[in-house]
Amino acid sequence: MFNVGIDVGAKTIKVVILRDGQPFAQYKGLAGMDTAESVEQAYTEALKEAGISRDQVKRVVSTGVGRKEVPFSDEEVTEVGADSKGIIFVMPNCRTCIDVGAEEGRAIRCDDGGKVRDFAVNEKCAAGAGSFVESMSRALELKLHEMGELSLKATRTVPMNAQCAVFAESEVVSLIHSDTTKEDIARSVHDAIASRIISMVRRVGIEPEIALIGGVSHNVGFVECLERGLETKVTIPDNAEFIGALGAALLAYEGSK
Amino acid sequence: MIANYGYMDGSGEYYISIDTDKCIECASRACLQVCPSQLFEIMTDDYDDEVAAIKKDGRRSLKYLCAECKPATGRGELPCQAGCPNDAIKHSW
Amino acid sequence: MTQEYWRWKENNWKSADKDWTKAEIVTAGIDVGSVSSQAVILADGELYAYASMRTGSNSPDSALNAITAAMEGTGLTLDKIHYIVGTGYGRVNVPFAHKAITEIACHARGANFMGGNKVRTILDMGGQDCKGIHCDEKGKVLNFLMNDKCAAGTGRGMEVMADLLSVPIAEVGPMSLEVKEDPPPVSSTCVVFAKSEAMSLLKQGWPKNKVLAAYCSAMAHRVVTLLERIGVEKEFFITGGIAKNIGVVSRIEKELGIKAIKSEYDSQIAGALGAALFGKALVEKGGKKK
Structure with missing residues (x-):
């Protein structure tokens, strides 16, 4: 029996396919301007790569910001619900789960059954999510993936005053003009977003083990700033970007038993 | 005067309002002591009254x-x- | 050189019939803003000259630049001005000013002069901030809020959109009013997200004027929400660069169901004018001139 979880994020769409409740295949596609079209495309590709057909899938659960734009979904669940379900499956001792995506950041405290005890969300403002780093990388004329490595080579701490991504872009430009190195600016950017994420995590309470998931978990510069700010290590599970989709797939499996 | 310090962004509205008429006569200035982030300060406003305010550095990140x-x-x-x-x-x- | 789609023009005005040499008290106000700086000179409390110039890389030079432009051709020099008040975000960096007063208090006082003492609610939309002020009949502030954290609802947000669409900023308002019926407002408040939203609307085939209409509506709605916190009275006055954007102003008026009070003066000088008025009051209060 196959079940599918589909996480429709702001930038990417993640699909996880389970066979008898165990991970079987996963796929990541880009979320284009037309969400419904991108969803259809990602689902078709995911099934094709896994070598199964649509009618073999018993139940589909969607999550993510675009979860309502999945016409073939049997159920929609919130990101918080999907994340907590997914993280406990791969990391049973996780009690605090930090999810930083392109347009949203969230912190979830859960119990051993994956039940949500508390959560806090940063949404609808680019300052608290991956978009902030992306805007700054543009101002620095760097590729997004270059930001992380560069940040690790920083030698000093440069404060960033602007909170808003739009104003911070101008601040980055003036830092470049005042001969601040790109390395130092990159760290300043990551420190800024890490501090916002940390204050959100503190609102739910920090209890080990701590997991970091979502697209921004690939950014080593952000991870370094987050760990330094939290004064503790965080665990980044394998396939950290797929945890939401995995959780949705697990809920689909439970719902079809 | 009601002084609203803070901001509104996509995620919500974050304002601390201080009714400065009520704090002109205040002797305790407790706000300076109790805030764990030490956000408050006493300043002389444009009408020469000594009142409480939120420090400038904090106004953009109250959330x-x-x-x-x-x-x-x-x-x-x-x-x-x-x-x-x-x-x-x-x-x- | 790439065209700067988002700049307002500089300007300079002198009274044709007043003579500062005949005035008892000459005061000046200088508003050093993030995008532009204004200087206003008053002769016995009446508007004598003003200039609006771009803000340069530092506040002292920008302030000097603005006041020099205002004094140009009048024979007036800094030492002949009895009192100078600095305001705006760069107010503490005006070395030749006698006093610094916040832009909130100055805007209220300036609006009280420009729109008359009936003005109660003032909206100021600047280059990088947005302020709402509720004042009494003397122009004294009763309630205010300011937003300089987030680019949405500021001139900067509009610049980002104008730049994206390659539309000169001065044409944004008129263009947004070309649509027969207003489309739904852009749903994202955050400028970064609103920009992506606008791009996807363009991709769906929306013409530029329709996208601008959607953005002007969104901005108007945001400003109204902001004003509701301080309370809106129908004696309503708008200052700052956005007051020149008819696309935003008309939509704010529509949503509030009231018309903003019109003034013969340039809406951008409210802060500097208020500062100069404070200067005059301070000279009178002190009973002596410098």
């Missing part, structure tokens, strides 16, 4: 600076509001 007193659940009375003898402080969120 984060006040987070400590606002856990996601189980929130009690805010120290700044509880500490103010004249009931001059309000939060918008």
Whole structure:
């Protein structure tokens, strides 16, 4: 029996396919301007790569910001619900789960059954999510993936005053003009977003083990700033970007038993 | 005067309002002591009154600076509001 | 050189019939803003000259630049001005000013002069901030809020959109009014997200004027929400660069159901004018001139 979880994020769409409740295949596609079209495309590709057909899938659960734009979904669940379900499956001792995506950041405290005890969300403002780093990388004329490595080579701490991504872009430009190195600016950017994420995590309470998931978990510069700010290590599970989709797939499996 | 310090962004409205008429005569200045983020200061306003205000550095990040007193659940009375003898402080969120 | 789609023009005005040499008290106000700086000179409390110039890389030079432009051709020099008040975000960096007063208090006082003492609610939309002020009949502030954290609802947000669409900023308002019926407002408040939203609307085939209409509506709605916190009275006055954007102003008026009070003066000088008025009051209060 196959079940599918589909996480429709702001930038990417993640699909996880389970066979008898165990991970079987996963796929990541880009979320284009037309969400419904991108969803259809990602689902078709995911099934094709896994070598199964649509009618073999018993139940589909969607999550993510675009979860309502999945016409073939049997159920929609919130990101918080999907994340907590997914993280406990791969990391049973996780009690605090930090999810930083392109347009949203969230912190979830859960119990051993994956039940949500508390959560806090940063949404609808680019300052608290991956978009902030992306805007700054543009101002620095760097590729997004270059930001992380560069940040690790920083030698000093440069404060960033602007909170808003739009104003911070101008601040980055003036830092470049005042001969601040790109390395130092990159760290300043990551420190800024890490501090916002940390204050959100503190609102739910920090209890080990701590997991970091979502697209921004690939950014080593952000991870370094987050760990330094939290004064503790965080665990980044394998396939950290797929945890939401995995959780949705697990809920689909439970719902079809 | 009602002074609203803070901001509104895509995620919500984060204002601390201070009714400065109520704090002109205040002798305790408790707000300076009770805020764990030390957000308050006493300043002379444009009409030469000595009143409480939110420090300039904090005005653009209240959502984060006040987070400590606002856990996601189980929130009690805010120290700044509880500490103010004249009931001059309000939060918008 | 790439065209700067988002700049307002500089300007300079002198009274044709007043003579500062005949005035008892000459005061000046200088508003150093993030995008532009204004200087206003008053002769016995009446508007004598003003200039609006771009803000340069530092506040002292920008302030000097603005006041020099205002004094140009009048024979007036800094030492002949009895009192100078600095305001705006760069107010503490005006070395030749006698006093610094916040832009909130100055805007209220300036609006009280420009729109008359009936003005109660003032909206100021600057290059990088947005202010709402509720004042009494003397122009004294009763309630205010300011937003300089987030680019949405500021001139900067509009610049980002104008730049994206390659539309000169001065044409944004008129263009947004070309649509027969207003489309739904852009749903994202955050400028970064609103920009992506606008791009996807363009991709769906929306013409530029329709996208601008959607953005002007969104901005108007945001400003109204902001004003509701301080309370809106129908004696309503708009200052700052956005007051020149008819696309935003008309939509704010529509949503509030009231018309903003019109003034013969340039809406951008409210802060500097208020500062100069404070200067005059301070000279009178002190009973002596410098």
